[in-house]
Each structure stands twice: as C-alpha cells, then as structure tokens.
Amino acid sequence: MEPKQLKIQNHWLGTDSAVHEKVSGKDSGLFADALPDTIVIHYTGGPSARSAVNTFRNPQVKASAHIVIDYDGTIIQLIPFNRIAWHAGVSHWGDRHSLNRYSIGIEIVNPGYLTRSGSVWRGAYGDTYGEEQVMEAVHQNEAEPRWWRVFEPEQMQACHQLCEVLMQTYGITEILGHDEISPGRKQDPGPAFPMDRFRGRLLDTDRSDETPEEKPRERRQGTVTASSLNIRKGPDAGSERVTDPLPKGTSVRILKEENGWLEVETVIRGWVSAQHISER
Numbered sequence: 001m002e003p004k005q006l007k008i009q010n011h012w013l014g015t016d017s018a019v020h021e022k023v024s025g026k027d028s029g030l031f032a033d034a035l036p037d038t039i040v041i042h043y044t045g046g047p048s049a050r051s052a053v054n055t056f057r058n059p060q061v062k063a064s065a066h067i068v069i070d071y072d073g074t075i076i077q078l079i080p081f082n083r084i085a086w087h088a089g090v091s092h093w094g095d096r097h098s099l100n101r102y103s104i105g106i107e108i109v110n111p112g113y114l115t116r117s118g119s120v121w122r123g124a125y126g127d128t129y130g131e132e133q134v135m136e137a138v139h140q141n142e143a144e145p146r147w148w149r150v151f152e153p154e155q156m157q158a159c160h161q162l163c164e165v166l167m168q169t170y171g172i173t174e175i176l177g178h179d180e181i182s183p184g185r186k187q188d189p190g191p192a193f194p195m196d197r198f199r200g201r202l203l204d205t206d207r208s209d210e211t212p213e214e215k216p217r218e219r220r221q222g223t224v225t226a227s228s229l230n231i232r233k234g235p236d237a238g239s240e241r242v243t244d245p246l247p248k249g250t251s252v253r254i255l256k257e258e259n260g261w262l263e264v265e266t267v268i269r270g271w272v273s274a275q276h277i278s279e280r
C-alpha cells in the first residue's frame with residue numbers, strides 16, 4: 001500500500017493513510033514542552049507486522065512504539081505522537097540519556113540479522129528469506145559481516161513520508177538509529193537501512209559529506225582478485241610492504257581511497273600454537 005498524503009490530527013495519522021491499533025497504559029504520559037524533537041528508527045526483529053503489534057499490545061511486555069511500518073508500506077499507529085512510548089530503553093546521545101522522553105519511535109518490520117543455511121536465510125523465529133531479500137554487510141558497531149534482511153522500497157518510502165510530516169508537525173531536528181543511541185546493546189536498524197542518505201535528505205545535513213575520504217557509516221568491503229597482492233605502507237608502488245602479499249580471495253575492509261589505491265584492513269581468524277604468540 002502506498003501511503004496517501006499523510007495528515008496528523010490530534011497526534012494521530014488520519015485513518016485514510018494509517019491503521020490505528022491503539023495501545024493504552026504503555027506510555028509515560030505527555031512529552032515536555034518543545035518535545036519530541038527526535039525520531040528513533042528501529043527494526044522489529046520479528047517476522048511480521050502482526051507479531052510486532054501483538055508484542056506492543058501485550059500488557060506483559062514493557063515495550064511500545066508510536067509506529068509500525070509493514071513490508072508493503074502500511075503504517076500502523078499505536079500511540080499518539082504527544083505521548084512518551086517505550087522503544088529506546090537505556091540509551092544516550094550527546095548530553096541526553098533515556099531517549100524515550102525526547103523521541104518518536106518508528107519500528108520497521110524486519111527480522112534483522114539472519115543465519116544462512118545453503119540457499120535459505122533464517123530469522124530468529126524460523127522465518128525464511130531468499131537471496132533477493134538479503135545482503136551481507138558489516139554493522140557500524142561490529143567488525144565482521146553478517147547477513148541482513150533488506151528493507152522494502154515501500155517501507156523506505158512510507159518511513160520517509162512519515163518523517164517528513166512529523167518534522168513539519170513537531171519541529172523534529174534529529175533522526176537517529178537505535179544502534180547509534182544504544183551501541184553494543186542494539187543492532188537495529190542496522191546496515192541494511194541507509195541512514196546517512198535517509199536523514200541527509202530529510203534534515204539536509206548529510207554527514208557523510210563532512211569527511212568525503214572516509215565514510216564511517218558506509219563500510220566498504222572487497223575481495224582480492226589478483227593471485228597475490230602486495231600490501232604497502234603507502235599509496236605508492238615504491239612504498240615498503242606491510243607483510244606478505246594477500247592471497248586471492250582475501251576479504252578486506254576498504255578504509256580510504258587515493259589516486260587509484262585503497263587503504264584496506266583485513267581480519268584473519270584461525271588457531272595458532274600459543275607458544276609462538278607474544279601477547280600485548
């Protein structure tokens with residue numbers, strides 16, 4: 001479903017563009033003056049919008065959110081935008097902590113990271129996904145790549161339109177991922193969500209432009225295609241070698257680019273005899 005012109009009245013989206021599934025008793029009352037000014041983006045971590053809404057409606061579960069966005073772009077509102085929902089938990093950003101009282105929580109249906117078994121990828125609830133629904137990427141808070149469920153274009157479009165109307169209505173000035181305000185504890189929305197581009201377009205502050213040679217949020221990965229590849233201390237064929245050449249197939253993380261050279265980092269994992277390692 002493509003969301004029609006979104007309108008907010010009395011802190012609820014119109015029923016012509018959103019489904020209402022009111023959740024009561026799972027908020028901390030009204031926001032303070034001039035708040036909310038932030039949007040926090042999440043993924044649900046589950047297989048469907050139904051399971052997410054059921055969880056947020058369950059009085060036993062101490063979690064709630066303002067919005068759930070289904071795979072087809074359907075927007076479901078659970079809590080009015082003037083009340084404090086329970087989506088961020090232990091979190092901090094700048095001088096602030098416990099971001100619930102500053103922010104609107106948008107949960108996008110997505111199982112998060114997946115495990116691969118052959119040509120099938122599985123979520124935590126036995127839900128399965130095909131090759132065209134997954135991507136391999138390194139999370140900004142992690143070192144190793146994992147498999148992630150991609151977000152559907154309908155979800156991205158609905159989320160964008162929703163953020164636009166929330167910005168106009170509430171004067172939102174910040175859009176953050178749960179993984180940015182609760183790093184280590186939370187992985188959502190993760191690397192499948194193009195956060196820099198998304199908030200850059202909405203807030204007109206594309207932070208990836210500030211350091212064009214390094215884009216910390218957009219990790220680039222590569223694989224050595226030469227049979228063996230010299231790795232040097234500088235971007236120059238005359239520069240000293242760092243170590244033995246990298247064999248073909250070695251995966252590398254790309255850190256920088258300069259005059260046809262890439263600065264890369266490689267992580268090799270395996271077991272070695274302890275007597276030949278001096279530990280720092």
Ligand SMILES: [Zn+2]
Nearest residue numbers: 042043178188
């Ligand atoms: Zn979250």
